[in-house]
Amino acid sequence: MAADFLLYGSYGYTGRLIAERARAQGLTPLLAGRDAGALAAQAAELGMPHRAFALDDAAALDAALRETRVVLHAAGPFSRTARPMVDACLRTGVHYLDITGELGVFEMVAALDGKARAAGVMMMPGAGFDVVPSDCLAAHLKRRLPSATSLTLAFQAIGGASRGTLTTMAENAGEGGAVRRGGRIVRVPAAYRSMQVDFGRGPVTVTTIPWGDVSTAFHSTGIPDVEVYTRVPARQVRLLRATRRLGWLMGSAPVQGLMKRAIRRGPPGPTPEQRERGASLLWGRVEDADGRRAVTRLRTPEGYTLTARTAVEAVRRVRAGEAPAGFQTPSRAYGADWITEFEGVEREDVE
Structure with a gap:
């Protein structure tokens, strides 16, 4: 065949x-x-x-x-x-x-x-x-405000995560965060910043993560300053901030093994019913040097x-x-x- x-x-x-x-x-x-x-x-x-x-x-x-x-x-x-x-x-x-x-x-x-x-x-x-919806959102915002010099993206995933996603997160635990400044990727502490975003259901708190759009949004739009945020429960934000001091431990073989064994014991990913009920909410804002700005929201089916x-x-x-x-x-x-x-x-x- x-x-x-x-x-x-x-x-x-x-x-x-x-x-x-x-x-x-x-x-x-x-x-x-x-x-x-x-x-x-x-x-x-x-x-x-x-x-x-x-x-x-x-x-x-x-x-x-x-x-x-x-x-x-x-x-x-x-x-x-x-x-x-x-x-x-x-x-x-x-x-x-x-x-x-x-x-x-x-x-x-x-x-x-x-x-x-x-x-x-x-x-x-x-x-x-990642990164089709967020990259298209970034390009749409650049089209709305061609003079934009900063881009802020945020998303909230309603649904579960697969073992593969969780394994990648485990392997990157302790490496901190990343943003783009002046066109260059800059390493920053984990959970570097938090802010309030309204995805269309009222304000929620989102926190910075080193998401792929820190790379791709710059290549797509040329906007030199880029930050990406996501909705993270307060307890997990505290854990992320704790890795600022314990990053070396999170990357150690014993801790990596412990996290990955726990991941393998969990479900492979969201069930069909969870995917059907789930959704992905995205929000983006661009601003220019004169204070002009544009904001757009995007809603898509569940991420997987x-x-x-x-x-x-x-x-x-x-x-x-x-x-x-x-x-x-x-x-x-x-x-x-x-x-x-x-x-x-x-x-x-x-x-």
Whole structure:
């Protein structure tokens, strides 16, 4: 059976949602990952081809990529898995998409823009919840206020988190936060700032996090100062601030092992009912040097549901030839209004 794209990490929580969405949209992925047993079971269930290989097996990786024109990488943490896949795409001339939200991965791929252009390859990390809605929101705000010099983004995820998301958070615990100042990424303490934001249901407190948009929003808009906030329970904010003194401990092998064992004991991710009830609320504000500002709110389906939809649509567009070479962000590749094309998305200009 011929495959339309390679889906690496297909048997993970989000990978499964993507595979099911692809089938519903008439696409056939080549299911891929390290676990041969999990792949065989998934392939039998979905009636799709599969291939088992590790990312450090360059020969097997290249052979799989030569069977397709685009890869959708869904196996995190991407800080450990993205680079070998990116390098393989550059070697084989295959377009690269992933669903990362990790700041360092965006900057790594952005630094390879020249090589990607030379290879005629599009590289667009962040084809999921992070960063499609927030990146399109940033670009929309820049369009509303072209003179903007600062951008503030915030989001509230209503629903649960997958084991993969929680594992990435655990691995990054203790590394502090990040904002962009004067066009450069600056490290700041964890939970650096808090503020009040109204997502449309009344003011709530949000706190800074080193989200992927600290990277991508600058590349999309050129706005030099960027901060990203999220809704975090007060108890977790206190824990984040405690890591300012205990970051070395959070990164130690015993504590990492303890956190990851606890994650593995939990559910794989939100149930279908939780995803159906869930939603993602986003808010953005831009300001310029003269004090002018614009504010926009965005509401989307629950994050994992949205990720499956946006990632599969990105694959469809790339296969249709909409694949500008080089490093891309969602809004640079497909426009600020791309997010509004998805079912259940509402955008409101507030100020």
